[in-house]
Amino acid sequence: xxxxxxxxxxxxxxxxxxxxxxxxxxxxxxxxxxxxxxxxxxxxxxxxxxxxxxxxxxxxxxxxxxxxxxxxxxxxxxxxxxxxxxxxxxxxxxxxxxxxxxxxxxxxxxxxxxxxxxxxxxxxxxxxxxxxxxxxxxxxxxxxxxxxxxxxxxxxxxxxxxxxxxxxxxxxxxxxxxxxxxxxxxxxxxxxxxxxxxxxxxxxxxxxxxxxxxxxxxxxxxxxxxxxxxxxxxxxxxxxxxxxxxxxxxxxxxxxxxxxxxxxxxxxxxxxxxxxxxxxxxxxxxxxxxxxxxxxxxxxxxxxxxxxxxxxxxxxxxxxx
Amino acid sequence: xxxxxxxxxxxxxxxxxxxxxxxxxxxxxxxxxxxxxxxxxxxxxxxxxxxxxxxxxxxxxxxxxxxxxxxxxxxxxxxxxxxxxxxxxxxxxxxxxxxxxxxxxxxxxxxxxxxxxxxxxxxxxxxxxxxxxxxxxxxxxxxxxxxxxxxxxxxxxxxxxxxxxxxxxxxxxxxxxxxxxxxxxxxxxxxxxxxxxxxxxxxxxxxxxxxxxxxxxxxxxxxxxxxxxxxxxxxxxxxxxxxxxxxxxxxxxxxxxxxxxxxxxxxxxxxxxxxxxxxxxxxxxxxxxxxxxxxxxxxxxxxxxxxxxxxxxxxxxxxxxxxxxxxxxxxxxxxxxxxxxxxxxxxxxxxxxxxxxxxxxxxxxxxxxxxxxxxxxxxxxxxxxxxxxxxxxxxxxxxxxxxxxxxxxxxxxxxxxxxxxxxxxxxxxxxxxxxxxxxxxxxxxxxxxxxxxxxxxxxxxxxxxxxxxxxxxxxxxxxxxxxxxxxxxxxxxxxxxxxxxxxxxxxxxxxxxxxxxxxxxxxxxxxxxxxx
Numbered sequence: 043x044x045x046x047x048x049x050x051x052x053x054x055x056x057x058x059x060x061x062x063x064x065x066x067x068x069x070x071x072x073x074x075x076x077x078x079x080x081x082x083x084x085x086x087x088x089x090x091x092x093x094x095x096x097x098x099x100x101x102x103x104x105x106x107x108x109x110x111x112x113x114x115x116x117x118x119x120x121x122x123x124x125x126x127x128x129x130x131x132x133x134x135x136x137x138x139x140x141x142x143x144x145x146x147x148x149x150x151x152x153x154x155x156x157x158x159x160x161x162x163x164x165x166x167x168x169x170x171x172x173x174x175x176x177x178x179x180x181x182x183x184x185x186x187x188x189x190x191x192x193x194x195x196x197x198x199x200x201x202x203x204x205x206x207x208x209x210x211x212x213x214x215x216x217x218x219x220x221x222x223x224x225x226x227x228x229x230x231x232x233x234x235x236x237x238x239x240x241x242x243x244x245x246x247x248x249x250x251x252x253x254x255x256x257x258x259x260x261x262x263x264x265x266x267x268x269x270x271x272x273x274x275x276x277x278x279x280x281x282x283x284x285x286x287x288x289x290x291x292x293x294x295x296x297x298x299x300x301x302x303x304x305x306x307x308x309x310x311x312x313x314x315x316x317x318x319x320x321x322x323x324x325x326x327x328x329x330x331x332x333x334x335x336x337x338x339x340x341x342x343x344x345x346x347x348x349x350x351x352x353x354x355x356x357x358x359x360x361x362x363x
Numbered sequence: 364x365x366x367x368x369x370x371x372x373x374x375x376x377x378x379x380x381x382x383x384x385x386x387x388x389x390x391x392x393x394x395x396x397x398x399x400x401x402x403x404x405x406x407x408x409x410x411x412x413x414x415x416x417x418x419x420x421x422x423x424x425x426x427x428x429x430x431x432x433x434x435x436x437x438x439x440x441x442x443x444x445x446x447x448x449x450x451x452x453x454x455x456x457x458x459x460x461x462x463x464x465x466x467x468x469x470x471x472x473x474x475x476x477x478x479x480x481x482x483x484x485x486x487x488x489x490x491x492x493x494x495x496x497x498x499x500x501x502x503x504x505x506x507x508x509x510x511x512x513x514x515x516x517x518x519x520x521x522x523x524x525x526x527x528x529x530x531x532x533x534x535x536x537x538x539x540x541x542x543x544x545x546x547x548x549x550x551x552x553x554x555x556x557x558x559x560x561x562x563x564x565x566x567x568x569x570x571x572x573x574x575x576x577x578x579x580x581x582x583x584x585x586x587x588x589x590x591x592x593x594x595x596x597x598x599x600x601x602x603x604x605x606x607x608x609x610x611x612x613x614x615x616x617x618x619x620x621x622x623x624x625x626x627x628x629x630x631x632x633x634x635x636x637x638x639x640x641x642x643x644x645x646x647x648x649x650x651x652x653x654x655x656x657x658x659x660x661x662x663x664x665x666x667x668x669x670x671x672x673x674x675x676x677x678x679x680x681x682x683x684x685x686x687x688x689x690x691x692x693x694x695x696x697x698x699x700x701x702x703x704x705x706x707x708x709x710x711x712x713x714x715x716x717x718x719x720x721x722x723x724x725x726x727x728x729x730x731x732x733x734x735x736x737x738x739x740x741x742x743x744x745x746x747x748x749x750x751x752x753x754x755x756x757x758x759x760x761x762x763x764x765x766x767x768x769x770x771x772x773x774x775x776x777x778x779x780x781x782x783x784x785x786x787x788x789x790x791x792x793x794x795x796x797x798x799x800x801x802x803x804x805x806x807x808x809x810x811x812x813x814x815x816x817x818x819x820x821x822x823x824x825x826x827x828x829x830x831x832x833x834x835x836x837x838x839x840x841x842x843x844x845x846x847x848x849x850x851x852x853x854x855x856x857x858x859x860x861x862x863x864x865x866x867x868x869x870x871x872x873x874x875x876x877x878x879x880x881x882x883x884x885x886x887x888x889x890x891x892x893x894x895x
Contacts, residue, residue, distance in 0.1 A: 080777020084516075094812060100516040131431030131438065138430050138585070197616075204624055212624040213617070215610060217588055307614045310621070312587045316613065320430050320586060329430075 049360050054350060061342040068338040069121075069331055070114065076327050077110035083130045083325040104130050117331060127328045129321075135332045139317045143336065145216065146313035149229060150298035153236045158291055161241045165248025165287075170275045172253065181249075184242035196235045196308040203231060214309040232309045236302065240294040251286035255279040285352030285359070292348035300337035415872060419893035420606045423882075424618050424627035428611035430586030434570045436558045437510055437517030442631060442881040445555040447589045447609045450885040452493075453558035453574035456484055456503065456537075457549050459797065459884050461875040463709055465549050469498060469559055469575060469598075478831045479544035486535040490598045492561050493579045500531035505562040507539075519556030521805070521812075544831030546838065547798040554797075555885050577602040577889035587611055591888065603892030619866075622647060628868040631881065635693045635748075641866045648869060651862040653697065654878040655705045655795020655802075658747040658861065660740060660757070662854040663787035663816030668738065672852050673731035678738070679856050680727065681761035683719035688859050690756060691749040695864065699857025701850045703793065703802060706860075707878055710799045710842040714850055724764035735765035738788055742770060743778040746790035753858055754790060784815055797879045799842050800830055807849065817854035870895040 084100035101107050120127050126135040168177045187195060204212035214232050216225045255261065256279050264278045265271075303315030314333060321329035353359045427441040436453075439445055449455070456470040467473070473484045490498040507529055510517040517523075525545055530538045541548065551557075559575065560568040572580035575598070578591035589609040593602060610627055612618040619637055621627045623644075633641065633649065641647050662669040662678070669675060679701050688696045697706070704711050728734065740757070742750045751772060758768040773782045782789055796802035805811055808826050809818035822845055829841035849855065863881050873891045877884035883891070 080774075080780050082780075085780060096516060096518070096520050099514055099520075103514065103516060129431060131433060133431070133433070133585075141584070142430075200620065205620070208624075211626060212620045213610075213612070213626045215587065215612075217582075217584060219582055219590070308617055310610075310612050310614070310617050312584075312611075317430055317586070319613070324429060324431060326431060 050350070050353060053353065053360065054346070057346050057349060061339075061346060064342055065335060065338050066118070069118070069335060072331060072334040073114045073117070073327065074110065076322075076325065076330055079325065082106060083327070086324045113327075117328065121331075121335070126332045129329050130324070130326045135328050138329055139314055139332055139336075141218065142312055142314045142317045145311065146299060146302070146315070149232060149236070149302070149311065149313060150295070152229070153233050153240070153298055154295055156233070157237050157240050157244065157294070161244035162248050162287065162291075164241070164245045166252065166275060166280065168245065168249040169252035169256065169279070170272060177249075180245060184245050187238045188242040188246070191304075192235065192239050193304045193308055195238050196232075196305055199231055199235050199238070200308070203234075212309075214311040216312065229311075232302075232305050232311050235305055235309075236298065240297065244290055244294055247290035248283070248287050251283040251290075252279050255282045258282075281355065284355040288348040288351040288355075289345075292344040296341040296344045299340040415603050415874075415892040416894060417603055417892075418605050419603075419895070420608065421604045421629070421871065421888070421891065421893065422608045422610055422627040423629045423631070423887075424610050424612040424621045425631055426611075426613050426615070426618060428586050428609070428613075432585045434572050434583075436506075436556050436560065436570075437515065437519065439556060440518050442885065443589075443609060443611070445880065445885040446882040446887050447591070448572075448580075449555035449558045450576075450882065451578045451589075451591045451607060451888045452572060452576040452580050453560065454576055455554075455557055455559060456486075456552045458886065459550070459553045459877060459879055461877040461883065461890075463707060463877065463879060465553065469503070473549055475544075475546070475548070475833060477544070479546045479548065479833050480541050480831075482539045482541070482548050484537045484539070486537070487598060488535065490575055491596055492575055493573050493594060494561075496561060497534075498559070498575060499534045499562070500537045501534075502562045502568075503537045503559055504529045504531050505566070505568050506559045507557060509560075509568050510556060517556055519554055522551045522554055522557070522801075525551075545800065546830065546833045547800045550798045551801065553884075555880070578607060581606075597889075599889070602889040604888065607888045622866055622868070625868075628871050629887075630866050631863075633864055633866045635695045635864075637866075638693070638695065638864070646869055647866055650865045650867050650876070651695075652865075652876045652878040652883075653705070653707050654861065654863050654881070655708065655793075655797070656861050656863075657699060657703060657705070657793050657795065658696075658750070658753070658858045659699065659703070659791050659793060660754075660856040660858065661789060661791050661815045662856075664818075664854050665816045666787040668731075668733070668736050669787055669816075669854065671731045673727040674733070674736065675852070675854065677724045677727040677731070677736075677764065677766065678761070679717060680720045680724040681764045681766050682757055682856055682858070683760040684858055685719070686760065687749075687753045687756050691752045692859060692861070696859035696861050699859050701853065701855060701857055702846050703795070703806070703849065703855055703857060704799055704842075704846055705795060708799060710839055712843040712846040714847065717850070719760060721764045724761070724766065728765060735767065737767040737769065739769045739771050739786075741773050741782050741786040741789040743773040743775045743782065743790075745775040745778055745792075746773075746783075747792035750790040750792075784813065787816070795879075799845075800826070803845065804830075807853070815854060819848055819852060822848050 082101065083104065083106065084097040105113065117127060129135050129138050164180055168180050171177050200212050203209050210230045211228055214228045216228050252275060261274060261278055264274050269278070302313065303319065305311065306313045306315045314336065318330060318333035321333065425443050428443045432444055434448065436449070439448065454468045456468060457465050458468040460466050467487070469486055469490060470484045471487045473482055475482050486498060486500060486503070492498065507523060507526070510519040510523045511526060525541050527540045527542045532538060539548070560570060561573055563569040572583070577594055577597045579594050581590040581592045583589050588611065591607040593605050612621055615634055618630045619633070622630045638649055641649050662675060664670050684698045688694060688698060698716065700714060700716055702714065728736065740754050742754045744751055754770045758770055761768050783791060796805055803826055806813045807817065808814070808823050825841045825845050829838045832838050832841065863878055870893055871891060872894045873883070
């Protein structure tokens with residue numbers, strides 16, 4: 043047992059190390075890209091009040107007249123100790139994005155809790171009844187929902203359920219002052235839209251992963267030995283398809299954290315994606331950096347978990363050729 | 364147009380569809396109705412059938428909230444903070460009434476002395492902050508000095524720079540001493556940055572949201588929502604609403620959806636392409652309030668060929684404003700006349716409209732000793748809405764006069780940093796300024812911070828004369844001459860003035876609406892009411 047778990051632990055440790063390195067590179071890229079953008083926080087905020095004196099005073103107070111790499115190093119040093127710094131408007135960065143991050147995580151969690159089991163189940167069904175009606179129906183409908191942009195799905199959902207049937211509010215603008223039931227009620231449409239978007243992706247990949255395993259000789263063998271088809275899928279094929287399924291689930295979970303900006307905008311959901319757009323518009327670098335770090339960490343973290351699951355389910359991966 | 368007219372037109376349209384009404388009859392009868400309602404639809408006109416009612420919730424869906432918004436008046440720059448904080452929970456010494464005149468708000472009266480250099484303001488008595496504390500002159504002094512600190516980053520800095528010192532006399536008199544006379548000083552004090560906040564213990568101001576305004580701040584989530592509740596002890600017989608909620612909706616489509624599904628009662632700055640959709644509904648209407656905002660093409664007169672006044676006039680005559688307003692702005696705009704002063708402004712000077720004329724353009728080119736010229740006009744999609752299309756049309760208009768305009772498309776990001784005031788001929792979106800003096804001293808006098816490269820000695824001289832003059836008749840004459848100079852020799856081609864274009868639920872009532880600033884001069888919360 044100890045011989046087996048140690049290589050996994052060291053693998054996890056090295057992956058985490060690489061993840062941290064990736065985060066630093068991402069933050070460097072973002073910081074330098076923002077520094078290259080035309081315009082500055084001072085002129086963006088002051089707008090038509092941006093007289094040269096006011097801009098100069100603001101830039102000096104924010105330390106924006108220092109070279110960008112010095113500012114980057116200062117920021118990196120603070121971030122390493124867990125201090126995300128102050129936004130240019132003088133609020134702690136975590137105060138700015140904290141509540142929004144919670145909103146995003148709540149939306150993502152509810153969606154994931156529904157989407158992951160349902161999509162794996164549907165994927166298995168499709169694989170088991172390959173070529174039959176349910177497979178054809180799900181393949182076609184998921185292909186359709188994958189092929190249209192997510193904002194289009196959002197507008198269709200909104201038109202039918204909010205405008206025509208008036209079952210749900212068109213705006214998911216939840217606020218801290220609302221109670222849980224009210225918040226959940228307002229979140230129905232964005233959750234539904236996200237479900238349609240990620241279900242399609244996960245169902246198709248689960249189906250494909252199982253079917254590719256089903257083409258292996260050992261499945262043929264199991265069938266020849268007289269195993270019932272359901273048992274072949276569940277006992278023989280599924281365990282060997284867990285790796286690819288875990289990767290696609292991880293990818294979709296990371297998308298739920300970092301990629302739902304469009305859905306947030308359409309439904310006016312106060313998530314972290316909108317916080318980042320707002321920060322980019324104002325050139326509020328500390329907030330942009332914090333958002334970028336959160337997004338990158340979500341991607342790296344979920345992929346790390348998927349890797350570990352794949353390796354546990356298939357220890358051969360510990361010894362890459 | 365009021366609701367009954369809406370319904371009558373709906374009925375007529377129904378008749379037309381069923382065939383019980385001929386197309387001709389439909390047109391005749393609707394145009395009669397439209398004429399009848401024209402008086403009521405005149406922007407800003409009071410609608411007599413609406414008597415304000417007390418009560419209800421008013422929800423505004425605005426695009427310009429930011430997670431960086433806060434309660435420091437120096438940081439405010441949007442209608443979200445202007446109408447929500449300044450107009451909702453605070454007051455200034457004075458306010459600008461819908462007709463554009465200035466009236467006391469916290470101040471009862473004021474008088475200038477020493478050629479408008481010293482201003483003595485007397486406060487109304489009995490005004491209290493939301494926490495019950497009485498308003499004192501010291502609060503006013505601290506609130507204005509907040510923007511005057513040497514390292515101030517306040518948006519109101521340009522205004523308070525004119526102030527030399529502030530003194531108080533007892534608890535109800537504030538005396539401002541200016542660096543030089545300014546007859547418009549009371550006007551400037553209406554700027555939304557210059558809200559009056561309570562002085563804090565040990566100097567400075569208390570920026571916790573405690574104001575004298577019509578509403579108390581109930582909750583504020585930056586970038587998401589602001590909730591206000593009625594202040595029962597307000598010093599005016601206002602407001603009408605019990606509660607007001609500002610809701611951030613950054614996306615234009617989402618904003619329109621929110622209005623159509625009844626999530627909000629009011630949205631700002633609607634897209635011209637959505638106007639007909641809203642006007643076709645019986646539940647909403649489009650409100651157009653003439654404002655100061657104008658779209659222009661500006662020239663740097665230090666650079667050839669713009670240094671020649673005749674070339675400038677040729678370029679002005681070669682622009683067909685009607686064509687651009689019709690095709691680019693879909694009729695939503697008021698024709699510019701190469702004068703940056705809006706018709707709604709005090710001291711606005713009426714001049715004959717400059718019309719599109721190829722002959723006159725050629726004539727002025729000939730006077731400049733030229734037959735043809737080629738100029739580059741720099742634009743970007745955010746220079747003003749429709750700037751690129753307008754510039755392309757302008758190039759077509761000018762071609763027959765021998766003027767070749769090469770339209771240079773610039774990147775939208777960074778346009779204001781890299782193109783505006785840097786390229787000699789560029790499109791600009793001007794928000795205007797509440798007073799003519801302020802407008803001229805920001806953009807047109809030789810020492811103005813945003814002077815795009817035009818100076819005129821007589822103009823500068825008149826500006827100084829008018830600023831220190833308190834006799835309105837003399838000022839009118841000075842400003843008329845200044846506007847004539849800009850019209851004839853200036854560096855600005857005003858394409859159009861645009862209205863504040865809002866879409867509003869028919870359940871909301873309002874009287875005359877001010878347009879010097881958005882949202883009824885930022886005081887929408889206390890001036891509007893619910894009808895249902």
